[in-house]
Amino acid sequence: MPAARQGLDAIEQRFNIGRREFLTFCVAIAASMGLPSRAGAQVAEAITRKDRPSVIWLHHQECTGCTESLLRAEHPTLEKLILDIISLDYHETLFAAAGHQVEDAKRAAMEKNKGKYLLVVEGAIPMKDGGIYCKIGGRTSLELTREAAENAAAIIALGSCAAWGGMPSSPPNPTGCVGVAEALGRTDILTIPGCPSNPYNFLACVVHFLTFQKLPPTDNQGRPLFAFSRLVHENCERRAHFDAGRFALEFGDEGHRKGFCLYKLGCKGPETYANCPVVLFGDAGMQSWPVGTGHPCIGCTTKGIGFTKPIHALAELTNQRPPAMYPRVAEEQGNGVSMGAVAVLSAVAGAAIGAGTVLTKKLGKLERSAEESIRRSGSIRKE
Amino acid sequence: MTVNRREFLRGGISGAAGAAACASLAAQPAEARGNKTVPENAIGFLYDSTLCIGCKACMSACKTTNGLPLEDNLGQGLWDTPFDLSGKTYTVIKVYKDGTGEHKDKVKDGFAHIKRQCLHCIDPSCVSVCPVHAMTKDAVSGVVSYNPDVCIGCRYCVAACPYRVPQFQYDTPFPRISKCQFCKEQLAKGDIPACAKACPTGATLFGSYKALTAEIERRKAMKPGEPNVFPRRTVDSGDTHERAAAEYTDEVYGQKMLGGTQVRYLSGVPFDKFGLPVGLPDLSYAAVSETFLHSLYGGLVVPAVVLAGLAVAAYRGTRNIHEEEDDRHG
Numbered sequence: 229m230p231a232a233r234q235g236l237d238a239i240e241q242r243f244n245i246g247r248r249e250f251l252t253f254c255v256a257i258a259a260s261m262g263l264p265s266r267a268g269a270q271v272a273e274a275i276t277r278k279d280r281p282s283v284i285w286l287h288h289q290e291c292t293g294c295t296e297s298l299l300r301a302e303h304p305t306l307e308k309l310i311l312d313i314i315s316l317d318y319h320e321t322l323f324a325a326a327g328h329q330v331e332d333a334k335r336a337a338m339e340k341n342k343g344k345y346l347l348v349v350e351g352a353i354p355m356k357d358g359g360i361y362c363k364i365g366g367r368t369s370l371e372l373t374r375e376a377a378e379n380a381a382a383i384i385a386l387g388s389c390a391a392w393g394g395m396p397s398s399p400p401n402p403t404g405c406v407g408v409a410e411a412l413g414r415t416d417i418l419t420i421p422g423c424p425s426n427p428y429n430f431l432a433c434v435v436h437f438l439t440f441q442k443l444p445p446t447d448n449q450g451r452p453l454f455a456f457s458r459l460v461h462e463n464c465e466r467r468a469h470f471d472a473g474r475f476a477l478e479f480g481d482e483g484h485r486k487g488f489c490l491y492k493l494g495c496k497g498p499e500t501y502a503n504c505p506v507v508l509f510g511d512a513g514m515q516s517w518p519v520g521t522g523h524p525c526i527g528c529t530t531k532g533i534g535f536t537k538p539i540h541a542l543a544e545l546t547n548q549r550p551p552a553m554y555p556r557v558a559e560e561q562g563n564g565v566s567m568g569a570v571a572v573l574s575a576v577a578g579a580a581i582g583a584g585t586v587l588t589k590k591l592g593k594l595e596r597s598a599e600e601s602i603r604r605s606g607s608i609r610k611e
Numbered sequence: 612m613t614v615n616r617r618e619f620l621r622g623g624i625s626g627a628a629g630a631a632a633c634a635s636l637a638a639q640p641a642e643a644r645g646n647k648t649v650p651e652n653a654i655g656f657l658y659d660s661t662l663c664i665g666c667k668a669c670m671s672a673c674k675t676t677n678g679l680p681l682e683d684n685l686g687q688g689l690w691d692t693p694f695d696l697s698g699k700t701y702t703v704i705k706v707y708k709d710g711t712g713e714h715k716d717k718v719k720d721g722f723a724h725i726k727r728q729c730l731h732c733i734d735p736s737c738v739s740v741c742p743v744h745a746m747t748k749d750a751v752s753g754v755v756s757y758n759p760d761v762c763i764g765c766r767y768c769v770a771a772c773p774y775r776v777p778q779f780q781y782d783t784p785f786p787r788i789s790k791c792q793f794c795k796e797q798l799a800k801g802d803i804p805a806c807a808k809a810c811p812t813g814a815t816l817f818g819s820y821k822a823l824t825a826e827i828e829r830r831k832a833m834k835p836g837e838p839n840v841f842p843r844r845t846v847d848s849g850d851t852h853e854r855a856a857a858e859y860t861d862e863v864y865g866q867k868m869l870g871g872t873q874v875r876y877l878s879g880v881p882f883d884k885f886g887l888p889v890g891l892p893d894l895s896y897a898a899v900s901e902t903f904l905h906s907l908y909g910g911l912v913v914p915a916v917v918l919a920g921l922a923v924a925a926y927r928g929t930r931n932i933h934e935e936e937d938d939r940h941g
Contacts, residue, residue: 473668473809477850491666492811492843494852498664542812542852544715545664551722554665554706557886559694561684 288351294387301427347380356404391419398535423528460497496527646870653753660878661857663814669806676805698780702728716879729791730872737768739897818846870895
């Protein structure tokens with residue numbers, strides 16, 4: 229029996245799921261990252277590996293919504309997979325233990341997996357007044373994050389709070405909190421914004437790290453391109469209504485009930501980069517995302533829009549820069565002169581000139597003959 | 612015919628006297644006509660280019676409401692793609708684009724949208740030139756509308772419009788002039804024009820001319836970058852949204868030029884960038900040409916004098932011929 233097959237059998241026992249189901253999951257994860265189908269096999273191989281990477285998970289100023297949404301990821305029973313693929317050595321929400329016991333476990337894991345563990349940060353980090361507004365075990369968020377970040381192989385800032393400050397950082401921002409990248413002054417941090425962040429985006433990044441020992445390619449804000457390179461507007465199921473000018477004018481009106489575009493209600497889809505309309509939420513099937521349920525996108529993934537711009541305020545259309553598909557101010561029209569038209573016109577003009585010449589010649593003759601006849605008649609009368 | 616010096620001078624003097632008489636008579640009835648004024652309860656649009664997002668909802672709504680056919684200029688058969696106003700298109704969103712086209716409402720490396728449509732002049736040239744009153748201006752609302760049953764298809768209106776708005780349907784056997792008529796059927800039903808109704812940002816705003824004037828003044832007084840409230844659909848609809856005010860150019864397009872228009876434009880980009888005529892006189896073309904023609908034809912004095920002069924000249928000319936013939940045969 230080949231080794232891979234053995235590994236898969238082991239998986240079947242370990243996770244209590246069918247082999248087919250497991251492979252489907254691996255391919256789906258590979259596909260959601262835009263990887264070719266053969267990457268599914270690599271993903272399966274990486275997941276079946278015995279040495280699970282250690283993960284240290286820190287919580288700061290946030291609501292734990294990202295963890296909650298991750299726990300509810302369901303295909304197939306992802307909470308099992310996430311706990312078995314990785315070795316979750318520290319997570320304040322999921323730990324049964326408490327107090328010094330937990331802190332010791334964290335320290336031990338960090339020591340043991342120095343330079344190899346994955347650091348996931350959830351929540352914004354307060355900076356004002358020495359960062360005293362969020363402390364765990366008597367130490368500030370900033371101290372804890374710095375300590376854990378020092379020897380981490382990679383850092384993932386999960387959720388809008390960790391990515392750019394999120395809801396706690398919205399004005400007036402009493403704790404002066406910022407995202408992880410800003411707090412640490414680093415640019416190599418993978419951010420997965422969203423409120424909550426989509427569990428499959430997170431999972432895809434973790435699996436990418438497991439498979440290729442590096443994080444997926446990102447944009448200038450550290451967001452993985454496979455999830456954040458398209459506007460919500462571009463893949464929105466209501467886009468056709470936008471193009472046709474059919475808008476819901478208020479909640480519950482006829483247009484709203486018919487599923488018209490929510491732009492007029494303040495949908496931030498046209499200025500928000502996220503894959504919500506593609507990946508959806510909660511595994512409840514189609515339309516299980518904010519716009520699908522009839523609420524405008526609030527732009528939670530984007531700094532300066534989510535929790536900052538009023539929900540009813542209109543979005544700036546960011547996808548049309550430079551604008552395309554509009555007639556220019558001076559638009560050339562027609563195809564110029566065709567050879568056929570030139571030929572026909574010159575034929576007509578030539579015929580006219582020819583006829584004119586002949587006519588004038590005849591006119592002269594006519595006049596002369598008329599004059600002659602007059603002269604003749606005059607001479608006749610004189611006689 | 613030979614003319615001696617005495618006759619020539621006499622003719623010249625009498626001609627000059629006649630012309631002077633004509634001028635003095637004609638000048639009395641036809642005082643130079645000034646611009647017409649906007650009706651008391653006139654309606655209008657305000658198109659604010661800085662609010663326009665280029666969604667083309669107005670174009671779509673216009674075609675649906677007015678039953679206009681789609682126009683495919685790209686040959687793909689996929690989209691309604693009018694290049695400009697045409698026999699099939701009453702309104703079109705065009706774009707000014709410079710360089711990289713990144714910054715909205717900026718001249719350099721920027722872009723801005725413009726909505727082309729009939730501006731509903733306060734003193735319209737098309738109404739002035741129409742020989743059959745197919746183009747009329749409503750005395751109450753000020754809407755410039757078109758009656759295809761009266762139209763003779765002379766296309767004077769097409770040639771006369773300074774904004775190149777009226778379009779002739781060259782590709783139909785029974786052509787009409789095509790232009791925005793303010794959705795007058797919708798207005799009659801108590802509704803508002805389709806484009807203003809569809810506009811999601813209030814870039815095309817419907818309202819009374821007076822209320823829109825106040826709205827323009829309010830917007831011009833806004834501080835660029837400061838959050839402000841903008842109405843949608845109509846000025847007083849109560850349907851508003853909030854956004855940062857843009858930096859407007861000084862000119863309000865359609866406020867003064869050629870007597871003004873009932874559809875007015877605000878923009879962050881100078882209007883000549885949109886290919887619109889700028890720097891035209893305040894006196895409308897209709898006023899200039901009507902003043903000239905009414906002074907020529909006022910009381911039919913000039914035609915009468917010219918006719919009399921022609922009659923005299925003709926009589927004298929023919930008398931000479933008769934005399935010559937009499938001489939020859941006599």
